Amino acid sequence: MKKLFLSLLVVTFINNVSAQVKAPQSSPFSKVEQKVGLTDVTVEYSRPSAKGRTIFGDLVPFGKVWRTGANANTKISFSNDVIIGGKTLKKGTYAVYTKPSAGSWEVYFYSDANNWGNPREWNDAKVALKTTAKAESMPMKVETFTVTFDDLTNNSAVLGMIWENTYVGVKFEVPTDKEVSESISKVMAGPGAGDYYAAATYYFDEGKDINQAKEWIGKAVEMTKDSPRFWYLRKQSLIHAKAGDKKGAIKAAKESLKHAEKAGNADYVKMNKESLKEWGA
Template identity: 55%
Template sequence: MKKLIFILAMIIANYAIEAQIKTPQLSPKETLTQVVGLTDVEINYSRPGARGRAVIGNLVPYGKLWRTGANENSTISFSDDVIIDGKTLAKGKYAIFTTPKADNWEIVFYSKTDNWGNPPNWDEANVALRTNAIPEMIDRKIENFTIGIASIDTNFAYLELSWENTLVAIKFEVPTHKNTMASIDKTLAGPGAGDYFSSAQYLFQSNGDIVKARTYVDKALEMNTNKPYYYFRLKSLIQAKQGDKKGAVETAKISLAAAEIAKNQDYVKMNKESIAEWSK
């Protein structure tokens, strides 16, 4: 009987664990991704609702640091350096903090992003950029706090914060022309070392034209001033496949020495095994 009671208790306990009640979040999470020019922008935040409460100046008091959302830090990331108010904000991920006022909002991009709410100890060293924006009154009510990207141009866009009847817009400029010219220059300059290496690797692995694979790996080594150990490893494999085992051993020894310096034990092992095999 005791054994039966124990089994029933375990079944009930397991059911209770599996049958957890799900309820909607009061401040649901939101993820926004947007490309501005050639720059990727991603925003992650939680969206508290007004729910009949007075918000700006009340629930969100004037003159006090606000987490700019709810729960975990609201964050924004840029894939390139951007310009805000004439200042450079380096590419990366930032928490967004604000200090609202009736006639002016201070916006801070903070490099430490793992806080729940405001940082327990504010550190000015983590302030990547600080700027100000004038709030606008809008003629419609925004029920849930919203962060968006608006007025998107090839070279700029606006980061918008809106809730209740207030909207704050922060312009950021992106390096579209610089990135486009870099892409043009790279394309017109022809393939790089990595392109030749990838092509040689494909031809070797797919049993393609081994002579062309050798040409490509030699070109990759010629163009790459760092001469990576894995480039030499591929060349040794191609040489062995061509029947040039003596050359393959010499190349593998170069790869081995470089792999030992890089402390890549996988390549050290592979090269030693290949040298032993090809030396027979």
Template identity: 45%
Template sequence: MYAISRNTLLAGTALAGAFVLTISSAQAQLSTPAASPKSTVQQRVGLTDVTITYSRPSAKGRAVFGGLVPFDKRWRTGANATTSIKFSDEVTIEGKKVPAGEYGIYTIPKKGEWIVVLNKSTKMGADVDAFKDDEDVARFTVKTTKLPAKVETFTINFTDLTPATANVALEWELTGAKFKITSDVETKVMAQIDEKVVKNASPNANDLAAAAAYYYDNNKDLKQALAWLQKANATDPKFWNVHTEAKIRLKMKDYKGAVTAAEQSKKLALDAKNNDYAVMNDQLMVQAKKEGKL
């Protein structure tokens, strides 16, 4: 028999303890896929950032609306935590003004329509009985549609984008519902133009060109747009800005000026090896010559 020293016993005990601790730590780190995984979707609507965070349950062979999700009862619009929507600026949703901030999206599904509620509370989760109506920031009703194909997992997307609007589409199983977000682009852009172009003694070429393009795109004062763009192109001619000048002149029925600007833009585009703009300028020249009978 060999004698075992006290130090050896202590070392062995420490080693065994470390082994147990390692096993316990490994067990604590075990994770499995969530039944309703968390998802975040983001979209810039006009100049406003919109973020939606939600959990995505799946149908798994169950009848969803009128079954898993009862009609005429408040739903957290997803699973787990309350679905939330966050706006960086004030927006209008289905005609309702909603201040910048983060809100819970709650819905009351009905046959043929849903009541959608934005509420200050984002913490209720499944405890929708604790809902406080006086914390609503918007409430509206939207029609539902029958989807052309089954959506197995609850999905929220941004659809039908325009420069100032987007729809939020909620889809599950064969049911879809949408609500429209509108961002006040006009006020924000005009304020920037006023600050950076109108009241600025030395506006830069980029701001001048951007202001001119906004005026052209939104059917504003074309004479002012042309003046800004001529000033920008005089100091820093870019083929895309000179092309915009050609479009403005064409819209003003200055056909000869449109052709001249398009020729300059085409040359600059070819020098930059941008064939797309060269083609666009050719097309504009054809149109200007035809309309102006040149």
């Protein structure tokens, strides 16, 4: 009983030590997500409040690199390459650092996005893109640092940073027109070889209309005739055989065998040889 009592005391002590007081952060975390055209953009940052303090030129000194928020560095992620100030920023995640001054800010997209605040050692080689943005005075004060997406169009948006009575906007352009044009061209061109192959395979596997499967696999093989795919030809041979077209099956199997041997695929070589023997070729 004494040992049990001591064990319970130890467990209680451990639980008390591991317990943590839950309280709100003074600079709460925020996550802002925005789709610009077809590009997904996400900002993750912490939001300090003024609390009666003078911000720019005092709490946030002019001429020094700022984490652009509080706590961990502010992060921005782009799902596509974007254009900022005529320069390309590759898709990915970046830390957003700024160097405020009275009339403009230098804005840095830093490739190392895993710092608590500013990097211990600044590395210019990690600056993926640098731009300058005008610092505009607002008629009212904003208590809490805020990141926004403004002036949204299908092809661009402005990354806004607001605090105290200052607004700074960084415009970025997204490749919407290119993506939409490519999508239109693909759809209007009709199904691709892979689409016909997948449809034919499904019909073959599920015992559906074998003549329809034969038509689709024929289109898949025709579309890839400049770079024959032995697995397409193998499937064509099986579909022809199931459709009762032994001559077509043998022809396709021979072609599949030839290209499988060229590719060094022993499995398909073996399967084709066995099928040709079965079909009396």
